[in-house]
Amino acid sequence: MKTARLLGLAALVAGGLGGAYLSGTVTAQRSLVTTDEINTVEVVQKAMQAVVRVDNRLQRERLQPGDLPTETGTGFFYKKDLIVTNYHVVQYQEAITVTLFNGRRVPAKLEGIDPGIDIAILRVTGVTAPATLSFGSSARLIPGQKLITIGTPLRIANFVGTGVFSVAASARDVPRQDQLADEVGQYLATTANIQQGSSGGPVLDSRGLVVGVADANAAANQLVPGVIGIALPGDLVRQSLDDLEKIGVPQRGTLGATLVDLDNLDPALRQLAGLSSSEGALVDQVAAGSAAARAGLRGSLRNNRDQLLAPLGDVIVAVDGQRVRDSFDVIRFVAAKRPGQTVTLTVWRNKKQVPVKVTLLKRTLR
Numbered sequence: 001m002k003t004a005r006l007l008g009l010a011a012l013v014a015g016g017l018g019g020a021y022l023s024g025t026v027t028a029q030r031s032l033v034t035t036d037e038i039n040t041v042e043v044v045q046k047a048m049q050a051v052v053r054v055d056n057r058l059q060r061e062r063l064q065p066g067d068l069p070t071e072t073g074t075g076f077f078y079k080k081d082l083i084v085t086n087y088h089v090v091q092y093q094e095a096i097t098v099t100l101f102n103g104r105r106v107p108a109k110l111e112g113i114d115p116g117i118d119i120a121i122l123r124v125t126g127v128t129a130p131a132t133l134s135f136g137s138s139a140r141l142i143p144g145q146k147l148i149t150i151g152t153p154l155r156i157a158n159f160v161g162t163g164v165f166s167v168a169a170s171a172r173d174v175p176r177q178d179q180l181a182d183e184v185g186q187y188l189a190t191t192a193n194i195q196q197g198s199s200g201g202p203v204l205d206s207r208g209l210v211v212g213v214a215d216a217n218a219a220a221n222q223l224v225p226g227v228i229g230i231a232l233p234g235d236l237v238r239q240s241l242d243d244l245e246k247i248g249v250p251q252r253g254t255l256g257a258t259l260v261d262l263d264n265l266d267p268a269l270r271q272l273a274g275l276s277s278s279e280g281a282l283v284d285q286v287a288a289g290s291a292a293a294r295a296g297l298r299g300s301l302r303n304n305r306d307q308l309l310a311p312l313g314d315v316i317v318a319v320d321g322q323r324v325r326d327s328f329d330v331i332r333f334v335a336a337k338r339p340g341q342t343v344t345l346t347v348w349r350n351k352k353q354v355p356v357k358v359t360l361l362k363r364t365l366r
Contacts, residue, residue: 036146043148043208044160049131050077051150053099053157054085054108054122054200062092074151074201074214075122077129083122084241085200086215087113088180090120098122099157101130112244116183116252116335117232118215119240133202136209138188138233141165146206147190149229151198151214161193163229165211171332174218174230181215182328183252183335187230188212194229203231210234253337253360256290257283257297259327262315265308272310274351280317281327283347284308295358298349317353318346339363 032038056071063069073089075098083098090096096108108122142165149161169189171181192203194214203212211234217226243251259281262270270278286292286299300313318324319333320343337343339362347354 039206040146040148040160040162043204043206044150046131047076047133047148047202047204047208048150048158048160049101050129050133051101051158051201052076052083053152054083054089055097055099056090056093057095057097059092059094072152072155072197073199074197076150076200076202076210077132078134078210078241079132080129081124081127082111082245083108083124084213084237085120085122086213087115087118087120088178089200090122091115091180096122098124100127101158112248114240114244114250115180116250117236117240118181118184119213119232119237121241121244133204133208133210135234135238136205136207136211138211138235141168141188141205141211143167147192147211148204148206149190149192149194149198149201149214150204151194151201153193153195153197155197159193159198161229163190163192165190166228168233169230172328174216176216181232182331183250184232184236185332185336186233187215188233189218190229190231192229194231195226203229203234210237213237247363248365249363251339251363252335253339253341253343254363255292255297255330255334255358256287256361257292257299258285259316259330260284260300260308261326261328263326265312269308269310269312273312273315273348275315275348279323279325280315280348281324281330282308282312283314283316286313291358291361294361295345295356297345297347297356297358314356315348316345317348320344321346334360 052075054073054075075083075085098108099105106124106127108124111123112121145165166189168186171184174187194217198214201214202210205211212231215232216230218228219226240250262278262280284300298313301309324330339360342359345356
């Protein structure tokens with residue numbers, strides 16, 4: 001069956017010189033009548049060799065009655081022995097295997113993880129990537145620009161989809177329930193197909209460069225199939241991969257403090273603190289030696305029943321002059337910085353606003 005599919009593809013794109021369209025390495029028959037079609041086939045033929053199916057046999061204790069024992073997703077080689085995929089695909093792994101373009105299955109192991117943007121690196125041994133993909137610039141994407149996806153939706157391998165880049169969507173407008181990717185500021189929204197099983201696959205531009213990593217889809221409600229593809233920006237992923245390989249942990253900014261949304265506080269506590277709005281994030285616990293601790297951010301007190309007590313700690317109301325609604329905003333604004341950079345927090349302290357400069361620290365392996 002695999003041979004038949006390969007032969008069918010060869011028949012589609014190979015053709016006689018008479019009446020054929022020539023572009024780069026592809027000689028296409030009359031069925032490919034536009035330059036755009038030829039470009040899509042060229043990109044897919046080359047990129048598909050780098051794309052793999054990822055199968056994660058889940059830990060038994062994570063399985064519920066009726067659950068499939070294997071989580072299937074997608075990944076792609078970006079180096080000869082390294083594959084990038086979504087962390088949520090391999091999060092509860094007992095054993096991971098990847099299936100290459102030629103059908104060969106090999107074991108893989110986790111090499112690095114970045115739950116903050118839902119990315120993981122897999123390493124394979126005893127096999128060399130048939131091809132690797134390079135990253136382009138997601139920051140330069142223009143609304144309406146063509147995008148191509150390759151993945152394993154519904155366990156269908158080597159599925160190709162095309163669409164356009166629609167908009168850079170705020171992470172606030174892409175709610176998640178998995179407690180992952182809390183440091184993603186913006187996602188790429190696209191009309192290209194991204195469904196269950198596509199997660200971790202490449203989102204390519206017309207040059208065959210990776211500008212995004214497929215992550216999810218969006219729909220009006222749970223009864224409507226997801227029709228909007230959601231991808232992680234390639235620039236963010238590339239930065240994370242570099243950090244993971246060189247240091248072992250991502251190097252986005254972090255305060256080293258736990259935060260509580262003001263919306264979740266007893267109104268009486270807010271009133272005692274002189275807060276007239278529910279917008280902002282309360283500093284709860286400050287880790288010793290953290291950037292927050294070194295900057296003098298004040299944490300909050302709790303009783304033996306873990307209830308917050310008055311007076312409250314600092315309340316962050318702005319980051320570098322940008323008003324924040326909740327901890328969601330604080331985390332993402334700070335994560336956009338790098339270690340060594342300084343961020344200015346505006347905090348509510350003793351019933352007045354106080355600026356606090358925080359120099360962000362390098363993250364270390366725990």
